[in-house]
Amino acid sequence: MLNRSESLSVFVSRLILGRHFLLQLFHSKSISGRRRHNLRGDEDIDKIRFQKTKGRQEEGFIRLLKSREIGPGTGNLTWRLLEACEKVVAVEIDKRMVEILRSRAAESGLEDRLTVICSDALKIEFPRVDLVVANIPYAISSPLVAKLVFGMNPFRSATLLFQKEFARRLLANPGDSEFNRLAVNVKLVADVEFIIDVSKRDFLPCPKVDSSVIKIWPKARVPDVDLHEWWAFTRMCFGKKNKTLGATFKQKKKVIELYQLSRRSNEDGVSDEGGCSSFSCSGVEMNLLREKIVWVLKSNGFEDKRPSKLSNEELLHLLSCFNQAGICFHDHAETRDTNSALLATS
Numbered sequence: 542m543l544n545r546s547e548s549l550s551v552f553v554s555r556l557i558l559g560r561h562f563l564l565q566l567f568h569s570k571s572i573s574g575r576r577r578h579n580l581r582g583d584e585d586i587d588k589i590r591f592q593k594t595k596g597r598q599e600e601g602f603i604r605l606l607k608s609r610e611i612g613p614g615t616g617n618l619t620w621r622l623l624e625a626c627e628k629v630v631a632v633e634i635d636k637r638m639v640e641i642l643r644s645r646a647a648e649s650g651l652e653d654r655l656t657v658i659c660s661d662a663l664k665i666e667f668p669r670v671d672l673v674v675a676n677i678p679y680a681i682s683s684p685l686v687a688k689l690v691f692g693m694n695p696f697r698s699a700t701l702l703f704q705k706e707f708a709r710r711l712l713a714n715p716g717d718s719e720f721n722r723l724a725v726n727v728k729l730v731a732d733v734e735f736i737i738d739v740s741k742r743d744f745l746p747c748p749k750v751d752s753s754v755i756k757i758w759p760k761a762r763v764p765d766v767d768l769h770e771w772w773a774f775t776r777m778c779f780g781k782k783n784k785t786l787g788a789t790f791k792q793k794k795k796v797i798e799l800y801q802l803s804r805r806s807n808e809d810g811v812s813d814e815g816g817c818s819s820f821s822c823s824g825v826e827m828n829l830l831r832e833k834i835v836w837v838l839k840s841n842g843f844e845d846k847r848p849s850k851l852s853n854e855e856l857l858h859l860l861s862c863f864n865q866a867g868i869c870f871h872d873h874a875e876t877r878d879t880n881s882a883l884l885a886t887s
């Protein structure tokens with residue numbers, strides 16, 4: 542039986558180090574008493590190989606410099622990560638856990654390799670790290686993923702333990718019943734890979750839900766789109782993801798919303814780049830806006846399409862058609878630096 546963090550640590554270890562080392566981990570109960578393993582695995586899943594010898598970097602081996610663990614608790618996983626990474630930055634919200642981690646680090650002489658930040662991971666700016674590992678309460682999965690993938694600092698990959706249903710939603714493709722706005726937003730900037738399911742019976746004590754390990758990589762190339770505009774657009778489209786776009790955008794409420802946005806843009810004197818403020822403040826012109834919306838949808842073949850079945854390429858195309866017609870979705874009155882995690886998941 543493995544507890545939640547032990548399970549994740551085993552999977553993380555396998556991803557980083559390969560099967561050979563994993564087997565050694567499975568058979569190692571105590572971390573402190575364990576001899577130092579040869580950290581090279583024989584299976585290059587991640588195309589990352591960690592070379593322990595300082596100052597030398599063999600051909601084909603990338604040194605894994607920094608790892609970040611979010612929600613380290615008492616540090617079971619942290620200590621496994623310290624075997625694989627030169628430095629670990631752990632972010633823990635609970636002061637008591639932070640004290641435990643710091644004194645464990647001091648006892649083991651690992652203070653220079655382990656930085657423990659006492660903070661809410663959702664509220665701080667992440668430092669530059671190679672690998673992100675998180676075993677957090679499932680309730681903050683959505684904002685955490687959004688913060689990671691839309692954050693400013695690049696990372697090589699994130700290996701995360703999620704509730705199984707949440708993992709399925711992240712992995713879903715257009716047409717799948719689980720496909721939703723979160724998947725659309727995440728897939729704009731990242732690739733998501735299923736690693737393994739973890740049964741609730743593998744945990745002690747047994748929780749109510751099954752889990753899955755998921756790996757996320759930032760995309761090398763991200764589409765050239767204003768993210769605020771994209772988030773606002775997907776929020777409007779996926780409000781009722783199985784409704785046709787025609788039915789969604791013809792709703793009086795939506796037309797009023799878009800009309801008010803254009804009015805606000807006019808009042809704030811926001812630049813008219815892309816035609817966002819091309820409507821006058823007259824209430825009568827709301828009908829014109831509705832007609833324009835329908836025309837954009839019809840002329841581009843989207844009126845009868847459902848957002849839950851559209852690829853990101855199709856959604857990006859529709860957004861650009863709307864923008865070219867002078868219809869924009871982002872409220873320019875909102876502060877520019879609004880938490881991206883909130884915007885992407887709200």
Ligand SMILES: C[S@@+](CC[C@H](N)C(=O)[O-])C[C@H]1O[C@@H](n2cnc3c(N)ncnc32)[C@H](O)[C@@H]1O
Pocket residue numbers: 545546547611612613614615616617618619632633634635638660661662663676677678681
């Ligand atoms: C499921 S436990 C993880 C257990 C841990 N990996 C271990 O080895 O015991 C979740 C941990 O995340 C921490 N946590 C919860 N919300 C957090 C947040 N917003 N930021 C940072 N840590 C958080 C909790 O205090 C807890 O220690």
